[in-house]
Amino acid sequence: MPLSLLGFMALLFTSGLDVGLIMLPLTEFPLYAREPVYAFANPLAIAFGFWGFLVWGFYFLTTFYFLAIEPHVRLFEIPSVKLVNNLVIIGTCAFTAHLLWRNLPFYVPSIGEASRYAVVALTVLMSALTSTHIRYVRVLSVWSMWLFGTLVAVMWLASGMGVGGFAHSAASLGSYFANLPRFVVPMSDYHAFYLFWWFSWSIMIGQFVSRFVGGLRTWQLAVALLVIPSIPLGAWFSVLYFYFRQDTPVHPLLATAMVVVGIVFVINSLDSLIRLYSDNLGFTARRLGTGRYVAANWLLIYSLVLAFQFTPLRIEWIGLVVIGLYAAVYLLLLRWWRARRWVPA
Numbered sequence: 001m002p003l004s005l006l007g008f009m010a011l012l013f014t015s016g017l018d019v020g021l022i023m024l025p026l027t028e029f030p031l032y033a034r035e036p037v038y039a040f041a042n043p044l045a046i047a048f049g050f051w052g053f054l055v056w057g058f059y060f061l062t063t064f065y066f067l068a069i070e071p072h073v074r075l076f077e078i079p080s081v082k083l084v085n086n087l088v089i090i091g092t093c094a095f096t097a098h099l100l101w102r103n104l105p106f107y108v109p110s111i112g113e114a115s116r117y118a119v120v121a122l123t124v125l126m127s128a129l130t131s132t133h134i135r136y137v138r139v140l141s142v143w144s145m146w147l148f149g150t151l152v153a154v155m156w157l158a159s160g161m162g163v164g165g166f167a168h169s170a171a172s173l174g175s176y177f178a179n180l181p182r183f184v185v186p187m188s189d190y191h192a193f194y195l196f197w198w199f200s201w202s203i204m205i206g207q208f209v210s211r212f213v214g215g216l217r218t219w220q221l222a223v224a225l226l227v228i229p230s231i232p233l234g235a236w237f238s239v240l241y242f243y244f245r246q247d248t249p250v251h252p253l254l255a256t257a258m259v260v261v262g263i264v265f266v267i268n269s270l271d272s273l274i275r276l277y278s279d280n281l282g283f284t285a286r287r288l289g290t291g292r293y294v295a296a297n298w299l300l301i302y303s304l305v306l307a308f309q310f311t312p313l314r315i316e317w318i319g320l321v322v323i324g325l326y327a328a329v330y331l332l333l334l335r336w337w338r339a340r341r342w343v344p345a
Helices: 005-015 019-034 043-051 053-073 079-107 113-130 134-159 162-178 189-212 218-227 230-245 252-281 290-310 315-341
Strands: none
Touching (some): 019 043, 019 079, 019 230, 019 252, 043 162, 053 189, 053 218, 053 315, 079 113, 079 252, 079 290, 113 252, 134 230, 162 230, 189 252, 189 315, 218 230, 252 290
């Protein structure tokens, strides 16, 4: 299903990221400035390292696999692999919504407990509704990208940083590239949490993005995945880093705008993933009917959101399962290759 360049960029950026992009940096900068383990670089470089560039190598690996290898080996059609794959997608969907629930009070201090659950419930419902047709997913991706760009511009203007202040802030990103190898393996428990999180995302984003890549060479796909998302990420983090360095409070209206854009990102991420696992399992809106489809997906995801809140369930568990799935796929590929190699001509 080839898209225009703008459509592909929007789908790539908005489907591959979630609410954490909007809400987490301002809460994490103080941690990166305080903890000795992150002292080798500035907080902006650390935050970017947890989100940008190298992380998208996970996505390139899986996208390449589903484009170039899976059609020949069909390992994800093996019932056990297919089951684990879809459980991972469902669990990661729920964690994305749980992350919204967890971070709402930082930006809306007056929000009550019941209101938090209601906001998340409505967000999951909207995600299920927009997943019923692929055109909704594509349109929402483009609108999400424009909303995000507007938010970056408004936050930049409100900060008073100007072009010079932005350039000075963005220059701090250079420390990330100077210390790139440090981000390959966990440097702390919190970094390990991020890596498990990216593992859990990678397997499903590869499946989803591979459906929309048309006419790109392998190196072009690699550049698109590594560079295109990193540019707006770097711009957004640089603006937020200025707020942190200047100890500038975010105006309540801007905080609300961040929450709204964050919710849109959640909807955009969830509808992509809901559609993915629904297609994989054959539980489509056409087969079930729109009402049953929406109700079943809402109940499934929201129940797991509550499980993240009230049980020991953690995203690290899901990431560990994905690592195991990676290992199984490599072993199955090896068996397939050896069998093909020794088949008589």
